[in-house]
Amino acid sequence: xxxxxxxxxxxxxxxxxxxxxxxxxxxxxxxxxxxxxxxxxxxxxxxxxxxxxxxxxxxxxxxxxxxxxxxxxxxxxxxxxxxxxxxxxxxxxxxxxxxxxxxxxxxxxxxxxxxxxxxxxxxxxxxxxxxxxxxxxxxxxxxxxxxxxxxxxxxxxxxxxxxxxxxxxxxxxxxxxxxxxxxxxxxxxxxxxxxxxxxxxxxxxxxxxxxxxxxxxxxxxxxxxxxxxxxxxxxxxxxxxxxxxxxxxxxxxxxxxxxxxxxxxxxxxxxxxxxxxxxxxxxxxxxxxxxxxxxxxxxxxxxxxxxxxxxxxxxxxxxxxxxxxxxxxxxxxxxxxxxxxxxxxxxxxxxxxxxxxxxxxxxxxxxxxxxxxxxxxxxxxxxxxxxxxxxxxxxxxxxxxxxxxxxxxxxxxxxxxxxxxxxxxxxxxxxxxxxxxxxxxxxxxxxxxxxxxxxxxxxxxxxxxxxxxxxxxxxxxxxxxxxxxxxxxxxxxxxxxxxxxxxxxxxxxxxxxxxxxxxxxxxxxxxxxxxxxxxxxxxxxxxxxxxxxxxxxxxxxx
Numbered sequence: 001x002x003x004x005x006x007x008x009x010x011x012x013x014x015x016x017x018x019x020x021x022x023x024x025x026x027x028x029x030x031x032x033x034x035x036x037x038x039x040x041x042x043x044x045x046x047x048x049x050x051x052x053x054x055x056x057x058x059x060x061x062x063x064x065x066x067x068x069x070x071x072x073x074x075x076x077x078x079x080x081x082x083x084x085x086x087x088x089x090x091x092x093x094x095x096x097x098x099x100x101x102x103x104x105x106x107x108x109x110x111x112x113x114x115x116x117x118x119x120x121x122x123x124x125x126x127x128x129x130x131x132x133x134x135x136x137x138x139x140x141x142x143x144x145x146x147x148x149x150x151x152x153x154x155x156x157x158x159x160x161x162x163x164x165x166x167x168x169x170x171x172x173x174x175x176x177x178x179x180x181x182x183x184x185x186x187x188x189x190x191x192x193x194x195x196x197x198x199x200x201x202x203x204x205x206x207x208x209x210x211x212x213x214x215x216x217x218x219x220x221x222x223x224x225x226x227x228x229x230x231x232x233x234x235x236x237x238x239x240x241x242x243x244x245x246x247x248x249x250x251x252x253x254x255x256x257x258x259x260x261x262x263x264x265x266x267x268x269x270x271x272x273x274x275x276x277x278x279x280x281x282x283x284x285x286x287x288x289x290x291x292x293x294x295x296x297x298x299x300x301x302x303x304x305x306x307x308x309x310x311x312x313x314x315x316x317x318x319x320x321x322x323x324x325x326x327x328x329x330x331x332x333x334x335x336x337x338x339x340x341x342x343x344x345x346x347x348x349x350x351x352x353x354x355x356x357x358x359x360x361x362x363x364x365x366x367x368x369x370x371x372x373x374x375x376x377x378x379x380x381x382x383x384x385x386x387x388x389x390x391x392x393x394x395x396x397x398x399x400x401x402x403x404x405x406x407x408x409x410x411x412x413x414x415x416x417x418x419x420x421x422x423x424x425x426x427x428x429x430x431x432x433x434x435x436x437x438x439x440x441x442x443x444x445x446x447x448x449x450x451x452x453x454x455x456x457x458x459x460x461x462x463x464x465x466x467x468x469x470x471x472x473x474x475x476x477x478x479x480x481x482x483x484x485x486x487x488x489x490x491x492x493x494x495x496x497x498x499x500x501x502x503x504x505x506x507x508x509x510x511x512x513x514x515x516x517x518x519x520x521x522x523x524x525x526x527x528x529x530x531x532x533x534x535x536x537x538x539x540x541x542x543x544x545x546x547x548x549x550x551x552x553x554x555x556x557x558x
Contacts, residue, residue, distance in 0.1 A: 013129045020136040021103055023436035025096035025145040028443040029089035033450055037149035039488040040064070042091055045075035047493060049084065055244055060487045061495035063249060065256045068241055070191040071153045074098075086462075086491065092148045099136075099145025102156035106338050107132035109163035110306075110345070112170055119304040122353065127305050130428070131345035137435040138337050139283030140330070154193035155334050158201045161185035161234075166209070168226060169219045176226045183230035187237025194242075200335035204317035208310045263327060270328035275319060278333050278340075284377070284431045285344050287370050292343035297362060305353075306346035315339035351424040364422075371418040371427055378411035378434060381442070390448045403441050410434060454543035461489035461539045461550075469535035469554055470512050479515035479522040486541065486550070499523055504530035507557045514552045531555040 034042065044057045044064045057064040057072055064072075074094035082090055110128035114120055120127065135141055144152045161182045168178030189197045210217050220227060245253050279289040292298045295312065302308045318335050322328070351363065359367075382404040386395045393399050414430055417423070465471070476490065477497035487494050494514065501524045515522055519533070534554040541547045 010125075013125070017103060017107065017129070017132050017136060018100070020133055020432055020436065021100040023439050024136050024142045025099045026093075027440050029092045029096060029146065030087065031443050032446045034088060034485065034488060035147060035149070036485065038088075038091075038147055039484045040067075041072055041075055041149050043484055043488050043493075044069075044072045045079060045091075046084070046488075048072065048076040049079045050493075055241070056248060058493075060482070060484065061493045063252050063256075065245055065249070065253055066260055067150055068191045068194055070188060071095075071148070071150050074153070075148060086488075088148075092146060095148045095152050096145055098152045098156045099141060102141070102145070102152065102159055102338075103132050103136045105156065105160035105163050106135050106341065109159060109166060109338075110342055112163065112166040113307055113310065113342070114305065115170070117305055117307070119349070119353065123349075127345050127349050130348050131341045133428070133432060134282070134285055134344045134348075135338060135341035137283070137432055138281070138285060138341060140281040140334055141337050142283070142435075142439065144331055144334055150193045151331050151334055154189050154197040155201065157185050157189035157192060158197040159338055161189060162202065162205055165227075165230065168230075169216075169223055175223050176229070179223065179226040179230040180233060183233025184237055186230070186234040187240075190234070190238025191241055197335070200318060200322060200332070201338075204321055204335075205314050205339075207317050208313035211313070212309065264325055267327055268329055269326045272323050274328045275323055275333055275336075278319060278336050281330070281333055282337065282340055282344065284374065284435060285341075287366065287373060288344045288347055289340050291366050292340075292347045298343070298347060301350040302343070302346035305349040306342055308343075308346065311339050311342045311346070315343065348424055348428060356421065367422040367424060367427065368418050371414050371422050371430075374427070374430055374434060375411045375414035375418070378407040378414065381407045381438075385442075385445065388449070388452075390445060390452060392448060393445055399441075399444075406437050406441060407434075410437070451543055455540075455545055458543065458545070459537070459539045460541075460543075461486050462491070464537055464539040464552060465490050467535070467537070470552070473510050473512045473554060475509075476512045476514070479513055479519065480517070480550075482514065482550075483541070499527075501526060501530065504555075504557075507531065507555070509557065511555050512552065513555055514550050516548075516550050519551050519553055529558065531557055 040059055044059045047058050047061075048054050052058050054069070054073065054076070057069050071094070075091055078090055078093060079085060085091065107128055110131045111125060114127045117127070144155075161184075164178045164182035164185060168175045168182060171178070186198070186202070210220065242253075279293060280286045282289045292302065293312070293315075299308050315336055318339065322332060322335070351359070351367065354363075356364075382400070385393055385400060385403055389395070393403075410430060410433060417426055417430075470476075476492055476494045477499075478494045479497060479499075481496060482494055497513070499522075504524065504527060507530070513519060519536075520527070523531075532555070534556050536551070536553040538549045538551050540549045
């Protein structure tokens with residue numbers, strides 16, 4: 001009874017959403033290890049805080065103009081507050097907050113889209129609340145929201161802009177203020193990833209919202225002036241940084257723009273159908289997502305709860321637009337998750353609002369299959385954990401027993417529930433519980449899994465670079481192109497250097513140099529007269545010897 005009352009109150013619903021966001025995005029934020037994209041963002045933020053330019057960022061001492069700077073500013077702000085840090089849990093906080101904002105913005109958007117649906121009066125706001133919970137617990141949103149790079153910022157701010165657009169168009173008296181705010185958020189989304197979020201979210205949403213929707217077009221026409229203001233504000237905010245960069249470093253900006261545009265066609269190229277399994281990236285909601293896409297089944301059931309035509313056109317339009325671009329990555333499917341969450345919420349509302357006797361055979365089969373799949377996943381997780389036998393999680397350890405107890409208990413409960421008669425509300429609760437248990441109990445397994453084949457005591461950049469012989473030297477150089485992950489591990493910029501006899505002669509003090517092969521051979525002839533090699537050492541690029549190693553030493557002027 002208490003839980004039911006909480007689910008019907010505004011504050012109870014907000015608390016539930018924040019709890020799910022907390023478990024999805026914040027718990028064990030330091031797992032897994034830093035990724036390539038994160039390394040780029042974190043290195044650029046570190047150099048901002050170390051005295052570099054905030055408007056023309058650098059990465060390892062070279063201009064970093066390939067991505068807009070807003071996500072980097074967010075990480076740099078954390079470092080200003082906490083001081084220089086390599087704590088991934090802290091550095092990923094801005095991304096986790098952006099993911100939480102994504103869920104809250106989407107919640108507001110769905111409230112606007114469903115406000116006038118025929119079934120909304122029976123349980124006001126419940127569809128939007130369920131949609132927010134689904135989005136917060138979707139697999140791709142969780143993985144992207146736990147990684148400190150650009151996509152989660154761009155998608156979050158753009159969804160916020162779409163929410164304020166719809167609010168300004170549909171609510172009496174909210175027009176100018178909401179549309180102005182929409183322009184600001186859309187502009188900030190452009191400052192997060194350029195025109196990409198406009199292409200992936202705004203264009204398909206506007207197409208779905210306006211095409212074939214004469215009532216929507218009429219409402220938008222009534223707010224033409226305020227809408228044009230929103231467009232102007234978005235352009236002013238979104239183009240402010242590119243214009244500044246163009247005014248100061250135009251030649252480099254042109255070269256970067258050409259590279260980025262060409263990369264859409266020749267990097268990470270995948271076939272048109274690469275995103276065919278997009279619904280599976282909702283995670284434990286995948287079966288419900290797939291069912292909601294079958295129009296003959298879903299349309300008559302969902303249209304009373306959500307604007308089904310708009311939601312379906314939004315997700316399919318986004319899918320087509322993303323598919324025609326040759327460059328494809330799994331995280332690029334993030335714009336498809338909000339409309340999928342809306343469709344899933346509509347189907348959940350249908351199931352929970354109908355007595356069991358009114359379900360069709362297909363409804364019963366889908367719910368039982370969903371419950372059975374959840375039970376199978378819960379039963380398989382402890383078995384898989386025992387099979388891989390990772391350090392600290394072996395059979396018989398406290399962690400293994402806890403995982404077995406939680407997931408085994410949920411699996412048993414689900415089996416009993418399916419046999420006695422499924423209830424959608426309980427399946428929703430079980431899905432959220434399993435998702436939270438995975439992040440809370442199994443996320444610490446990830447670093448152990450990554451290090452399962454690591455060679456013990458293998459020297460790596462973070463350990464070698466901290467030795468006293470190197471730590472006191474302010475200037476570091478690389479004689480080869482150094483991977484950005486190693487730059488991040490070094491804790492400082494390591495720009496590439498092509499030494500000459502005159503540059504060696506002009507060295508004002510000690511420097512540290514690293515190289516992928518013999519350092520002596522990369523120094524100019526006669527280097528023995530200028531410098532002395534001290535503290536020669538090496539570090540490995542990965543966790544095992546097969547990853548290869550680099551050399552490191554200190555050059556002391558003679």
